[in-house]
Amino acid sequence: MTRLDALGEILAACPDDPVVGTCGATIRELAALGVRDSCLYMQNSMGLAGPIGLGLALARPQGRVIVIEGDGGTLMGLSQLGTLALLRPANLVLAVLDNGVHASTGGQPTAAGALDLAALFAAAGCRTAPAEDPDALRAALAATRAAPGPWMLHVRITPGNAPLPYYQEDPAVIAERFAAFLAR
């Protein structure tokens, strides 16, 4: 499963939910699937997608919040584990797209293969589900609707990026559009 495949599945399963997308190739591919008001495209701030999603989940407990993070970004933002464990927002879904490398910066390895990412999130009180292929990802996304979270989906993707241009929309415009979506 490529990143683009996984992103397509997530967007199809969560058409009405706010989505926070991590920086680099992930937002390029997210945007290539159609720029949406519901997506917060992060152009930088690696490791911050999870905390932003946690804030959104606390702010609007009536709806789900989807965070799309990589394995490198997840490791960079691991401090959120304690806060997740403390607050346990039932409406937060964290999809970790794990390819074992920093694909956006040239494929340098991450340490994700040296530890059990899903076990870390399970220890913090998250429900976890593995997703090795599109069918499993669809099933995991359906499971997040059937049982309260917080959820961590461990999504295995292949290394590499779709050949796409940089996504350079003004961040202020992205945020204004996203905030207006949240206020609907």
Next chain:
Amino acid sequence: MPRRLGSAEIIAGLQRLGIEFLPFVPCSTAAEVLAHFQAQPSVQAFPVTREEEGVGILAGLTLARRRAVLMMQDTGFGNALTALTTFGQAYHVPMLVVATRTGGLGEINAAVPAYSESVPDVLHAAGLSVFALDARTPLPEWEGTLVGAKRYAETAHRPVIVLADLKREAPAA
């Protein structure tokens, strides 16, 4: 827990802002303020592990138009600066951070003065808006400054930081 000059004014300012969420990284001089809001059922006051994580959570809350403030110690700006600039500033998030001051008169920690004293310059160099509450600001001005700082964040569409020096102990009653 010693009572601190300025704590009552910070509490009054945050109450006037109607805060619903108070993520915090603790600081000994903020203990009185944090204890007050942890005892308030209408406020969700909770610890975050690191300052940049607190900035991210605050940004999410603020984008969703909830009333929230992050409290932290100024020594944590080394951790928070990338999140404040590449997200808060770039995405025009009108969020308010209240950071307690270390260094300077009354400091008891030998490790912090060099960094703490340069914090305002560091923040200014990063283009962040900063207001100071310290011995040069009469206490009756503190509450209004906090409220004005949040209004300014909304006017300027940017994060605003209030540096509050709570090191002075209040005289015994």
